[in-house]
Amino acid sequence: MHTKRTRINRFSQFMRSFRVIRLLLWTLWVIYRERRRVVRAREQGNYEVQPNVDVLIEVLVAFRQTAIKLGVLMIKLGQFLSTRADLLPERALAVLTSLQDEVPAEPFEHVVSVLEQEYKKPIMELFTSIETDCTAAASLGQVHKAVLATTGDTVAVKVQRPNIDQLVRMDLNSLRFVIWVITKFFHSDFIDMWGFYREFRRTVIEETDFVTEATNAKRFQEMFKDNHAVYIPKVYEDYITRRVLILEWIDGIKLNDYAALDAAHMNRLEIANRTVSAYFYQFFEAGFFHADPHPGNIFVKKDSSPDNPIVTFLDFGMVGSITRGMKRSMRDIFLGFITRDAHAIVVALTQLGFIGAGANAVSIEKAIVLILEQYHGVTLGQMRNLEMGEVTRDIVNLLYGQPFQIPAQFAFTGRAIGTLVGVATGLAPDFNFIEVAIPYARNFLGMDTNSTRETIQELTTKLLENGKVLLSLPRSVESLITRIDAGQMEVKLANLPQMRGRRGRNGGSGGVPITIGGNGRTSLVLMFLASMGGGIYLSNIHLAGPGWFCLGLAGITALGALLRR
Structure with missing residues (x-):
C-alpha cells in the first residue's frame, strides 16, 4: 500500500522563507557590492582595485553551511553560483565547489513512499531487492541500487527528494523577492539579476522533470552509438515518470579513484584522452553536451580492458546546447582575434549575451585589447605549451573585472571545462588538454578542408575591411x-x-x-x-x-x- 504524500505546513513555510530571504539578501548584496566596486574602478582606468575576497569567502562559507541545512534549491543555487565567474572571483568560486559532495541523503522511507505513489504497487512487487543506503545523493534526488522484479536486471533507481515541487516554488519566490529588493534600490547595468533568475529557474525546472532527463539520456545514446570508447546506460522506458527514473546499473570506477584505477591496471592517460575527446565531440560537433561532468558522473566500466577503457557518462539532468547562431558568433570572436579587431569581438559577445544593454562597451573593448596584446601571435601549435590554468585565470579576471554577464549555457561549459582540466590532470599529469581540443576546434571554427572556403571568405572580408x-x-x-x-x-x-x-x-x-x-x-x-x-x-x-x-x-x-x- 502506497503512503500518502505529506505537505509542508504554513508555519514551516513561513520560517523557511524567512531563513532563505535573510540568507540570500546578505549573500547577493555582498556579491553585488564587491563587483560593483571593481567594475566602476576599472571603467575609470584604475586596474589596481581588487575585490575583498576574504569578505566574500566569509559570506560564502556561511551560505554553504546554511544551504546544506536548508537543502534542495539552496544547494542547487550554490552550485549554480559556482559556475559564475562573472559574479565571483576565482578564490571565492572555490568555496562553493564542494557543495556537490556534501549533500545528505533522505531516509529510505521517503524512497519507498515515492516509488509506491508513482507506480501504484508495493515496493516488493517492483523490485526483487533494493538497497536501503543510497549510492549517490544530489540536491534534487538520490540513487539506490535495485533488481527489477520483471526482468531480473540490476538497475539504478533515481528518486526525487520529498516535497520537491513545493520547496522549489517557495525558494524561487524568495529568490525573486530578494532580486526585486536589490534591483529596486540599487541600479545595476553590469549584473543582470533578472537574467540570472530566469536562467536558474529554467535549469531547476528542467532538472526536476525526470522525463526530460530520460529524453536527454536517449539522445546521448544515439550520439555515441558508434563510439565503442564511450558507453551510455540504458533507460527503462516502462518506468519513466516525472519523479522516478530507472537506468541500467553500471559497475564502474570513478575517474578520481586513482587507487582503484591503478589496482585494475587501467591506462590513466588513455582514460583522460577518451574522456576529454568525448566531451569535445559533444561540444564542438554534436552541439549538445553533458553540462555536469564531475567525477561522480563519469565512470570507467570495470569489465573493460586496461588498454581499452570504456568511459561511461551518468546523470543527464543538466545539459547544454550550441545553436547555429551561437556557433557563428563564436567564429566571429575567433576571426576578431586573429585580425586584432576588439570591436568585432565586443559585437559577437553582445550577440551571445555576454554584454547586456547599457554596459560600458568602451571599457570592455579596452580590456579585450589587453588580452589581445597578451595572447595575439600564439599559434594553435604554440597553444599546446600554454598553462591551461593560467589562461583560465586571465579569462576569469577579465569576466569579473568588466561588465560581463555569462549566459547559462556558457557558465555550464566553463565549469565543465574547468572540471575536466582538473580530472584529466589528476589522471595523467602529462596529459595535454589543449592538444586534444585543437582538432575539434579547427573543425568547429571552419578550419577543416570541408569548410575552408567559407572561412576564407569571412577572413578575406575582414582583412579587406582592415585594409580600407x-x-x-x-x-x-x-x-x-x-x-x-x-x-x-x-x-x-x-x-x-x-x-x-x-x-x-x-x-x-x-x-x-x-x-x-x-x-x-x-x-x-x-x-x-x-x-x-x-x-x-x-x-x-x-x-x-x-x-x-x-x-x-x-x-x-x-x-x-x-x-x-
Missing part, C-alpha cells in the same frame, strides 16, 4: 603587422606616434625604424606591409588559403609601387 582603414588611418597598421615572425620587426612612421608591437607569451620585439614618404606610394607601401605581414602570420597559424591571398595581394601591391616609379 589602413589607407586612411595608418595607426591601424598595427592590427595586421603586429610582429612578423621572421623579422621581429617594429614599424615607425616619420612624423607619426611610435607604434608598439607586442607578443604575449613568446618574447619581446625589436625595433627597426622605417621612413616612408610620398602620398600615393605611402599608401601602397602600407598596403604591401599589411598584406605581407598578414600573409606570413596567417601561414604560421596554418590558415593557408587566407595566407596566400594576403601574400598575393602583397605581390600585386609591390608591382603597383614599381610601376609608379
Whole structure:
C-alpha cells in the first residue's frame, strides 16, 4: 500500500522563507557590492582595485553551511553560483565547489513512499531487492541500487527528494523577492539579476522533470552509438515518470579513484584522452553536451580492458546546447582575434549575451585589447605549451573585472571545462588538454578542408575591411603587422606616434625604424606591409588559403609601387 504524500505546513513555510530571504539578501548584496566596486574602478582606468575576497569567502562559507541545512534549491543555487565567474572571483568560486559532495541523503522511507505513489504497487512487487543506503545523493534526488522484479536486471533507481515541487516554488519566490529588493534600490547595468533568475529557474525546472532527463539520456545514446570508447546506460522506458527514473546499473570506477584505477591496471592517460575527446565531440560537433561532468558522473566500466577503457557518462539532468547562431558568433570572436579587431569581438559577445544593454562597451573593448596584446601571435601549435590554468585565470579576471554577464549555457561549459582540466590532470599529469581540443576546434571554427572556403571568405572580408582603414588611418597598421615572425620587426612612421608591437607569451620585439614618404606610394607601401605581414602570420597559424591571398595581394601591391616609379 502506497503512503500518502505529506505537505509542508504554513508555519514551516513561513520560517523557511524567512531563513532563505535573510540568507540570500546578505549573500547577493555582498556579491553585488564587491563587483560593483571593481567594475566602476576599472571603467575609470584604475586596474589596481581588487575585490575583498576574504569578505566574500566569509559570506560564502556561511551560505554553504546554511544551504546544506536548508537543502534542495539552496544547494542547487550554490552550485549554480559556482559556475559564475562573472559574479565571483576565482578564490571565492572555490568555496562553493564542494557543495556537490556534501549533500545528505533522505531516509529510505521517503524512497519507498515515492516509488509506491508513482507506480501504484508495493515496493516488493517492483523490485526483487533494493538497497536501503543510497549510492549517490544530489540536491534534487538520490540513487539506490535495485533488481527489477520483471526482468531480473540490476538497475539504478533515481528518486526525487520529498516535497520537491513545493520547496522549489517557495525558494524561487524568495529568490525573486530578494532580486526585486536589490534591483529596486540599487541600479545595476553590469549584473543582470533578472537574467540570472530566469536562467536558474529554467535549469531547476528542467532538472526536476525526470522525463526530460530520460529524453536527454536517449539522445546521448544515439550520439555515441558508434563510439565503442564511450558507453551510455540504458533507460527503462516502462518506468519513466516525472519523479522516478530507472537506468541500467553500471559497475564502474570513478575517474578520481586513482587507487582503484591503478589496482585494475587501467591506462590513466588513455582514460583522460577518451574522456576529454568525448566531451569535445559533444561540444564542438554534436552541439549538445553533458553540462555536469564531475567525477561522480563519469565512470570507467570495470569489465573493460586496461588498454581499452570504456568511459561511461551518468546523470543527464543538466545539459547544454550550441545553436547555429551561437556557433557563428563564436567564429566571429575567433576571426576578431586573429585580425586584432576588439570591436568585432565586443559585437559577437553582445550577440551571445555576454554584454547586456547599457554596459560600458568602451571599457570592455579596452580590456579585450589587453588580452589581445597578451595572447595575439600564439599559434594553435604554440597553444599546446600554454598553462591551461593560467589562461583560465586571465579569462576569469577579465569576466569579473568588466561588465560581463555569462549566459547559462556558457557558465555550464566553463565549469565543465574547468572540471575536466582538473580530472584529466589528476589522471595523467602529462596529459595535454589543449592538444586534444585543437582538432575539434579547427573543425568547429571552419578550419577543416570541408569548410575552408567559407572561412576564407569571412577572413578575406575582414582583412579587406582592415585594409580600407589602413589607407586612411595608418595607426591601424598595427592590427595586421603586429610582429612578423621572421623579422621581429617594429614599424615607425616619420612624423607619426611610435607604434608598439607586442607578443604575449613568446618574447619581446625589436625595433627597426622605417621612413616612408610620398602620398600615393605611402599608401601602397602600407598596403604591401599589411598584406605581407598578414600573409606570413596567417601561414604560421596554418590558415593557408587566407595566407596566400594576403601574400598575393602583397605581390600585386609591390608591382603597383614599381610601376609608379
